[in-house]
Every structure is written in C-alpha cells, then in structure tokens.
Amino acid sequence: MTSLDLANGRSLEYVVAGPEDGTPLVLHHGTPSAALVFGPWRESAAKHGLRMVMYSRPGYAGSSPRPGRAVADAAGDVAALLDALGAERFVTVGWSGGGPHALACAKLLPDRCGAAALIGGVAPYAADGLDFMSGMGVENVEEFGAALKGKAALTSYLDTQSAALAHVQAGDMAAAFxxxxxxxxxxxxxxxxxxxxxxxxxxxxQSGTAGWRDDDLAFVTDWGFRLDDGQVPVAVWQGGQDRMVPYTHGEWLAEHVAGAEPHLLPDEGHLSLAVGAVEEIIADLVRLSR
Incomplete structure (x- = not known):
C-alpha cells in the first residue's frame, strides 16, 4: 500500500498490481470498501496486459476525508494518481458504489479514459422515471432513507451498522448482508x-465511517456532470437478481448514459457478476477501448 500526497494537502492511499508497462485499469471499489485487490481480478487484468490500480476513496482506510465531496471529484483524484504513476491513458471499472465514480472518470477525463465498465452501478437518485429504492433490500432502503435526511441522521445510522462490519469475518458475510x-x-x-x-x-x-457517509451523500445529491454527454464507451453490467442495486438502475443507465452498451443479465446478482463474469467484463473493456 502506498500513499500519494495531493496538492490540496490530502493523502490518497492506493495499490498497484500487474505488469509495469500495462495500461492502468482503475478499479473503483464499492460502498463501503477500500483499495484491496481481489486475486481473480488482478489475474484477469494481467492476462489482458492491464495494470490494476485501486485507491481508497476519501475517508476510507488511509485516505484523508473530503467532507462534501461530489461524485465528480473522483476524476480529479484519479488524474492526480495517474500523473504520479506516469500514465496518460487508462480504462476503468466501477463496481456497485464505485460505478458512479468510474462514470465520472469517463465523462470528465475523455482524453485519457479509453472505456468504462459499470458492474451493478448505482443510478442517480433524482433520475427521471426511476424509483430509486424499489427492489432494494431492507438495509439499503434504511441506509438511503437516512442519507436523504442529511449528514447527522446518516452518521448515526452508519455508526450503528459499522459496529459489526468493522470486525466481520468471512463466515459472517451472509448474515451481515x-x-x-x-x-x-x-x-x-x-x-x-x-x-x-x-x-x-x-x-x-478502520478509520471510521466518513468515507461511507460521504459516498452515500454524494449518491443522493447532484453528481456534478452530465450523463448524456461524451463519447467514451461505457459497458453497463447489471443482474436481475441484484437486491443491492436493483435491475432497474442498470436499465436506466443503459438508456440514459451516452455511449452505453447494455449487458443486462436477468439470472445474475450483485456479487455473482463480480465473481463469475470477471474475464468477460475485462475482455469486453479491452475491446471497447480499441
């Protein structure tokens, strides 16, 4: 794990894995999560000549908090990280809560981003024609409901939820979800x-709930960029058995994001896509970037 000092005084924790001469694949983690590389993703990226780059968004793990951040702010952090790595072009993937942040990079860094893939990515809360919480599991309905009430209500809710997750073990995951x-x-x-x-x-x-809180608040407010602008190709991967980010989010994004290619799979879920479709998603990302 390495830390990058940014010009505004913040630090950004990141990790790089794979061929040194490979095109960076910037992977935006879910909510909550951090810059940890899942082995099969690293292996598939390397197979296609890509270098995996992950960073912990502000407020997570070793990255400095950035209260009030918008989804759009991810593009500036990614640009600074790529500059530090001496890389110009990149491709990007966003899983779950990482989806909007990958989309920000595609829309705001079009001269550098070759393609993006969203895996179970969240759609905007105020999206016309989308019932944002319909089909979500109870826990996410409660969480986003708290986010809509504001920072204090959300902080109280997340502090309660994090008490168990901060020490969760593999055998506890099904119960935790x-x-x-x-x-x-x-x-x-x-x-x-x-x-x-x-x-x-x-x-x-490990450093509290600031990153989780600021992700959620960013999701339910203006993202800071237009979805119907831009030419960077965006693959939208969505499962019909997803109770974290419902199928309708993927349908909406596929219809409203400029450059979108839909991969709407009724029999897949939120986790099964991330595990079982790794090779297909990365191979398709490479194709799109060409």
Whole structure:
C-alpha cells in the first residue's frame, strides 16, 4: 500500500498490481470498501496486459476525508494518481458504489479514459422515471432513507451498522448482508471471495465511517456532470437478481448514459457478476477501448 500526497494537502492511499508497462485499469471499489485487490481480478487484468490500480476513496482506510465531496471529484483524484504513476491513458471499472465514480472518470477525463465498465452501478437518485429504492433490500432502503435526511441522521445510522462490519469475518458475510443478497448472491459468499469482502469491510472502516457517509451523500445529491454527454464507451453490467442495486438502475443507465452498451443479465446478482463474469467484463473493456 502506498500513499500519494495531493496538492490540496490530502493523502490518497492506493495499490498497484500487474505488469509495469500495462495500461492502468482503475478499479473503483464499492460502498463501503477500500483499495484491496481481489486475486481473480488482478489475474484477469494481467492476462489482458492491464495494470490494476485501486485507491481508497476519501475517508476510507488511509485516505484523508473530503467532507462534501461530489461524485465528480473522483476524476480529479484519479488524474492526480495517474500523473504520479506516469500514465496518460487508462480504462476503468466501477463496481456497485464505485460505478458512479468510474462514470465520472469517463465523462470528465475523455482524453485519457479509453472505456468504462459499470458492474451493478448505482443510478442517480433524482433520475427521471426511476424509483430509486424499489427492489432494494431492507438495509439499503434504511441506509438511503437516512442519507436523504442529511449528514447527522446518516452518521448515526452508519455508526450503528459499522459496529459489526468493522470486525466481520468471512463466515459472517451472509448474515451481515441480510436482505441484500438473493439466493444467487448468497451462494458466492464462500472461500476466497468471502475472505476478500470481509477484509475489505474491516479495512474500509478502520478509520471510521466518513468515507461511507460521504459516498452515500454524494449518491443522493447532484453528481456534478452530465450523463448524456461524451463519447467514451461505457459497458453497463447489471443482474436481475441484484437486491443491492436493483435491475432497474442498470436499465436506466443503459438508456440514459451516452455511449452505453447494455449487458443486462436477468439470472445474475450483485456479487455473482463480480465473481463469475470477471474475464468477460475485462475482455469486453479491452475491446471497447480499441
């Protein structure tokens, strides 16, 4: 793990894995999570000549908080990180809460970003024609409900939730997700992937809930960029059995994001896509970037 000092005085924790001469694949983690690389993702990226780059968003793990940040602010942090790595061009993937941040990079760094992929990515709260919380598990309905009430209500809610997640172990993951996992996703919560998720939660919350809080507040306010502008290709991957980010979010994004290519898979879930479709997603990302 390495720390980058930014011009505004913040620090950004990041990790790089894969071929040194590879095009960076900037992977935006979910909410809550941190800059931990899942082995199969690293291996698939390397197979396609890509260098995995992950950073902990502000407020997570070792990255300085940035209260009031917008989704759009991710583009500036990614640009600074790429500059520090001596890289110009990149591709990007955003899983779950990372989806909007990957989309920000595609829209705001069009001269550098070759392509983006969203995996179970969140749509904007104020999206016309979308019932944002319809189909979500109970825990996410409660969480976003708290976010809509403001910073104080959300902080209180997340502090309560983090008490267990800050120490969660792999065997506890199914119970920790509760109503957020469908049967297809519950089946993924074993072995290496369960270990990875548990470690990512523990790492993300080691410095408190500021990153989680600021993610949620950013999701339900203006993202800071237009979705219907730009020419960077964006693959939208969404499962029909997703109770964290419902299928309708993927449908909406596929219809409203300029340059979007839909991959709407009725039998997949939020976790199953991240585990079972790794190779397909990265191969398609490379194709789009060409």
């Amino acid at each position: 509760g109503d957020l996992v469908s049967d297809v996703d519950r089946a993924q919560l074993t072995g290496e992937f369960a270990d990875y998720l548990a470690e990512s939660f523990r790492t993300a919350l």
